[in-house]
Amino acid sequence: MTGSVEGANADSSAESVPRERRAVVAKRVDSGDADLTEISQLAAAAGYEVVGELSQTRTEDAAFMFGEGKVAELRDLVRRTDAGAVIIDNDVGPYQTFNIGGELPEGVEVIDRFTLILEIFGQRANTRKAQLQVELAELRYELPRAEAKASLAKRDERPGFMGLGEYDESVERDIKRQISEIRDELESIAEKEEARREQRRDSGFDLVALAGYTNAGKSTLMRRLAAEIDVDENADRHPDLDTTAESQDMLFTTLGTTTRRAEMKKRDVLLTDTVGFIADLPHWLVESFESTLDSVYRADLVLLVVDASEPVESMREKLVTSHDTLYERNEAPVVTVFNKVDRLAPGELADKRGALSGVAPDPVAVSAKTGAGVAELRDRVEAELPDWERERLVLPVSDEAMSLVSWIHDHGHVDEESYASDQVTVDFEAKPSIVARARSKAAALAPAEST
Ligand SMILES: Nc1nc2c(ncn2[C@@H]2O[C@H](COP(=O)(O)OP(=O)(O)OP(=O)(O)O)[C@@H](O)[C@H]2O)c(=O)[nH]1
Ligand SMILES: [Mg+2]
Structure with a gap:
């Protein structure tokens, strides 16, 4: 399917949502059908109302990403829906962004997947660490763009090249300096966190981290496993303890880390909930959030949570993305958790277990919502933790x-x-x-x- 579909609610909410928050989502794929579900969810998470959709199956156009005819269609769709933003689920280069913008009505913003994710993170960042990570990612996004502009301006002696404004090398130097300052500060935060993890281990705690694709149900499961009683007064207290991990049917609800004591039979377990994984992130974005993922990488055991109510192929893709993110740095054993089994039809669980046995050997099936399977999960956690x-x-x-x-x-x-x-x-x-x-x-x- 390569046609465009107009959003059903194009007119109904025109008055309530300001134009700059009304977005058309677009995506190009080399082959097959473009799936706009995730980009639409991301747009919603950032506070946009999706008022139109457009997709195309073709090879990448160097100048426009899409074919020129498609860009004209995009312009018409933006006009019809009175959108103020176009969100493109592709790795759009700086010049492609500039060119597409030039074809759209005045003032319409062109946003790519990474900028959109950064926007969400920016809105959710409520700790010093999260803010620094967002800033770092923004600067790393800007750096190659500033470099490109500086070298073009130098070569062509045209500082205002393509209307991109004046650039000189000092912009680039300034970005590099800021990057290194933020890195230093993040490193010292990471060292303190590592020291805290060691202290907790010395106090006899096993550290278990919840990992998985965004919206898999990590925070809901965390609340299910958490003990009623708070972490004991002797254990060192820290702001990441006791705060409630929120759940919402939205991508990236959790950005910072939350740690709570889990209710187990024997072992004293501290559970940490953290940011969800997502596909197609460039390495610089993942690296910017590395110290958030340290609580996963340095855990004694990782629970990899998957939404088992999704189609098998989508589960597989999300498992593969999660493994890619985990296995580069992870040191702990991993237990796969199939969550949301309350939404499965009879027989569906067995089928999915079979189909996914290659990527998810011996998963524990639970419903964080109803509590089904949670007792088995507790037993499994105790069995998998390093022996006493x-x-x-x-x-x-x-x-x-x-x-x-x-x-x-x-x-x-x-x-x-x-x-x-x-x-x-x-x-x-x-x-x-x-x-x-x-x-x-x-x-x-x-x-x-x-x-
Ligand atoms: N039916 C059903 N829904 C669930 C279950 N677990 C979680 N959910 C729902 O799934 C959505 C996402 O849950 P969260 O716990 O916020 O997921 P998360 O993995 O923490 O997501 P992010 O923090 O956004 O990455 C929420 O709407 C939950 O209510 C479950 O076992 N069954
Ligand atoms: Mg969460």
Whole structure:
């Protein structure tokens, strides 16, 4: 299909939405049918009303991205729908943007996929870190454009080349300087976060991260798994704790990271919810958000959440995108979670498991909404976390020993605690590092023995 479709609500809401928020979405594909679903969802997430759609199947036109006839069609559609923006789901070059803009009515903005995503992130960025990441991505988007303009202006000695305004090398230098300043600041934030993760591990917590495509249901699942009780007062508190992870049927609801304590049988788990993945992002955009993804890359276990109510092919694409994002840097084991199973017809789950066994081996099926399968997921998390060690310590009965026993209760799982005249025996399981610390604490106590 290469024709254009006009939005159904072109007239109905003309008064309520200002022109600059009314958008036509467009996409070109080399072959097959263009799917405008995701770009429309992104447009909605950025606050646009999609008033028209247009797509074309053909090879890329160097000057206009689309064929010239299609650009004329685009102009007509923009006029008819009184749109103030054209959002193009392709990697549109600076000159193509300029050329398309030249064909459109005065003042109509041409926005590509990355600029749109940056716009969403900019609106959602409410922490220093998120703001810095957005700024970094914007600067990295601008840099090659500034370089191109500077070198063209120099070569042609035409500073106002193609009406792009005056550019000299100082603009480029300035962007590079800002990039390096922001990088430094982000790096120091990342170091503090790493130190906090280590502190949490030392306190006996296992760190589990929720990852997955945007809108898969990560935040909903996070709330489902989270304990009613807050993270204990002794654990270091930080603003990322306890804040509610929002869910909305919208792409990129979550931008910053949220950490909450999960309700498990044995292990003390801290769950972190973070930004969703999305397809077709250029590396500089992914890199700008790298430190947000550190909580995923440096976790002890990753739960990769997939919306199982989508068609198999879409699930496959999203799994592949998620794997690409994860496997470059990820160090932790990954458990795939098929979410939203409440929306599946009987038999559908088994079919999808079979069809996707290559990309999603042995997934856990849950509904974050109804809670179905969540108990199994908890068991699976405990089974997949790195093994605990068993230890048995025999301690003298003293105040110091009693405080060690309570420390062991806090940091591990005590299977048995028994008292005999002047001795207490604790049988417990904990992370290897915790067992090692318990041993050395025990050795520091008066006449103690370990078996
Ligand atoms: N039917 C159904 N809907 C669900 C389920 N889990 C989540 N949803 C819905 O899916 C939408 C997205 O859920 P979120 O939890 O915000 O998804 P997310 O992965 O955190 O999304 P972003 O933060 O935007 O990347 C919301 O409308 C949820 O109510 C589920 O198990 N079943
Ligand atoms: Mg979320």
